Amino acid sequence: MPELTHEVFNQPEPLVDTNLFETNRALRDALRFNAPDLDMAPLQALGALAGSGDMQAHARLANTHTPELRTHDRFGRRIDEVEFHPSYHALMSAAVQAGLHGTPWAGGTSAHVLRAAGFMLFTELEPSILCPISMTYAVTPALRSNAGVFRDWAPKLTSRGYDPRLVPFARKSGVTMGMGMTEKQGGSDVRANTTRAEPRGSDDWGPRYAVTGHKWFFSAPMCDAFLVLAQTASGLSCLFLPRVLPDGSRNAILIQRLKDKLGNKANASSEVEFHEATAWLVGEEGRGVPQILEMGTMTRLDCALGTSGLMRQALSLAMNHTQQRMAFGKRLVEQPLMRNVLADLAIESEAATALALRLARAFDRRGDAHEAAMARLLTPIAKFWICKRGSHFAQEAMECLGGNGYVEEGGEGIMARIYREMPLNSIWEGAGNIMALDLLRALRKADAAAALAQELAPAKGAHPALDRLAASLPTRVEAMATEMEARRLAQDVALAVQAALLHQTAPAAVFDAFCASRIAGDWGQAFGTLSSRTDFDTILQRAQPH
Template identity: 55%
Template sequence: MQTTDHASLYAETHEVTNQAPPLEGINLYRADLPLQEWVRRFGGGWADEHLEAYGKLTGDSLMQAGFLANENKPVLKSHDRFGNRIDVVEFHPAYHELMTAGIAQGITSAPWANSRPGAHVARAASMYLHNQIESGTCCPMTMTYACIPSLRMQPDLAETWLPKILSGQYDPRNLPIGQKTGATIGMAMTEKQGGTDLRANTTRAQPIGAGGPGQAYELVGHKWFCSAPMCDAFLTLAQTKKGLSCFLLPRHRPDGSRNQFYIQRLKNKLGNWANASSEVEYRGALAWMVGEEGRGIPTIIEMVSLTRFDCMIGSSSLMRQALTQATHHCAYRAVGGRPLAEQPLMQNVLADLALESEAALALTMRMGKAIDSGSDEHEKKFARLVTAIGKYWICKRAPGMINEAQECLGGAGYVEENIMPRLYREAPVNSIWEGSGNVQCLDVLRALSKEPGVLEVLFSELGDGHGDAHLTRHIQQIKADFGDTDDIQYRARQLTEDVAVALQAKLLLEAGNATVSDAFIASRIAGHGRAFGTLPRGTDVAALVARATPAG
């Protein structure tokens, strides 16, 4: 007689259906048509095969490493088991895997090791790919990339450090520089009482001998933020008799002993979990002066400019990964028998997100071209201004855009198994790090009012609107707004936003894809709603969504 197995009868409640397949094993470069086009447009097309190879790596094994590095946060070991002070931060192997790959890709060194045309654009594309899968490792790589101009101001120090920085090798061992195959450089500038106001720093530097550029000093003081404290050396600021000066402070002294560099604690942050951000103290730490005494901020300013450029790359890439996740999900998820990506209102949302992502990418890659142009005066002035404009606007747009992309996935976009919560936690850091929004907007005013030729370069770059009546009127309004200096600081954010959108519109127009440029101008300049998904009638949303959806 046959019996019924009640346990098996009720064990299965349902079949899993209507779920998007895992977005795994894709090539993040080949899946991103706008990235390919903008890299080629600004001179980085020669790196296509190199970027394709890294796109495959980031879309596959490194994506998994990104999850592991964030699930296993760095740990501070202040003392060893015998009670000796060691100040070591330990990382999960996935962190080291990510660092190894990024440095081998040339994210820290490629444009300096081979300064061919388009080198900074190609490097920006590599960083754009890497940052989509893990942002915490980007911090030490950014600082290492950005330190080169400052170090080159002090040739005697550069002779020792640059070969290790430019080696393309990641060497995480806690050893003196002479025993390393590669080196990373951090920075430690802000203090509790000053923050962005670096001139309020109280850290003191005392010369050991004669003093001056390239000479040894001992530093006493604290730093409120020191990211990546396991770097091999740090560019830092301290007061001398002649004022705030720049120093290179290594983790080890020349005799191999550890420097008087003490990690007080690791910051418990909203995001950027794989990266160790810390508070540190110098208790007679040995350091060497870089550049002219009393000119610390001018010495380090190009490093700051390059790190701000990487903030643009970082926010742009976070937006792209959020868009990738949203378009992929909506291509498969059906409601009412139709895929979300075919439904008008969702098309409006996705297309709007795609416009925001591509406009951010366009301005970022245009900045890369300006950096590549070296001594060209027009490009130098353009970079001086747009570093602040792009840092403000792109980083400001990222959190809202990523949140809207999360919403496309519904509740699944809020669960940590998905990458979206991590993208959202990462989104605010770039608007805060290296100067918050107000700092950037005031810097825009400073550049336009105090640096000859910058305003002229801006309007030369914008041109006459390139035949678009909406953009023409917008540019004319910007000119009138800058001509009115009453309460201009009060209006600095609005002015910066207007210039940023004008530059993005101009770049999209010049690229020649009318579907993209017309939709951007109609929504961002001619006027649209206050939320994403409010594109005007007549927008070819299906084409915009198709352009943004991963191509495989």
């Protein structure tokens, strides 16, 4: 008997085997602006890999066959291991080989910008496995505060070899690192932590401690070592805690359960207990919070990069669908209202890309006073604003696909995975209020206003609404007696910086539409409400995913 009573037609072909780098004009232009001497060949190769059908299959399988906790072996011995599908390891291997973890700390021209662009491209393929990749990036420089650990571990943290075996680090070609900061009672208020660390002498890695307590979020438990916070005699301290001790024995880390999360399914996040686990001090005893804040700066960069990558992926899927799907006698992309929605999404995506890569440039030039100031300012606004826009963006992009976007199967099922992933970067590593307050503290420093003015200067006179906004920002900081309007300030600083960057990296059509809508107020309360005077043709042509 025939399987169908009808012919299947008007169903778009999936977006597959496309070079994600070559088709991303906004990313390429932002790279030319931030790192004009950068060798683009590695990104060309990564773009082809990340857009390939084979790697997309790995992404689907890693999210379908999620991590499983094995607390005991069949003989009843405690093992505390997390089992992953082979596709997870294929993705991790690709990310490590691309140098998206600790590699930039080994040096190189515009190494952080190169890594940032690669991180965005890989996010389009599969974001959740990038959690341990991001933490390895953030933790590596912090280990300099323990000379012995850094001497032994740094070469393997910057290695491009992925080795998932649970064996002593000396036998591995490469290692990854995670973090354990928050506890049940404190969350972001890590000073409320109760986990304690008792001195146990000293060795080649410095002061050694026995750690007892718990972590409510311990990511990712299969990493080779972790930086954790614990209370010592001098206060909250930062400690290096490996899974396997140098003598080959397993450390006393008991995995209680894996988190059942909304998204981020391929990544294992856990709750753990420490039973006199062995750890070594990193930095000064009692100075754990400043140590963690330094790492937080880098993971917050990755939150902005990751959301920017997800925006681009969602936009590409929406464009791919609407270019092929027919409705009411036209392709969807030819329908006026759909053109407005897609152009609005394209503007948002490009602005996010421009801001995230500009922040990465600041990491490459930390010795420059202006760049150091901009790293302090741009980190909270990029994390706050880009990540805040992500969920709304994903919902609108999903709507472009209709019901096909809401299902969990096939090429367009990727959109549902994006939607579930989007809230994560806004919550993780400091939610919106923390970022807005961080920006307020940064802006109140003496050199902040001058640094921001210098950053906005190239766009002075380009649009009257931007000029008015830029002129108002210093006065608003001075007049803000309470924290009540800190979120609005973070939003407006982000918009001003994004506009200034688009003026330097994007066509006039993109810059003008961004300023008219986001700053001048010629916009509605949802995507797809751009003015009819917008140059839709130029914006949509620029955003093509093919």
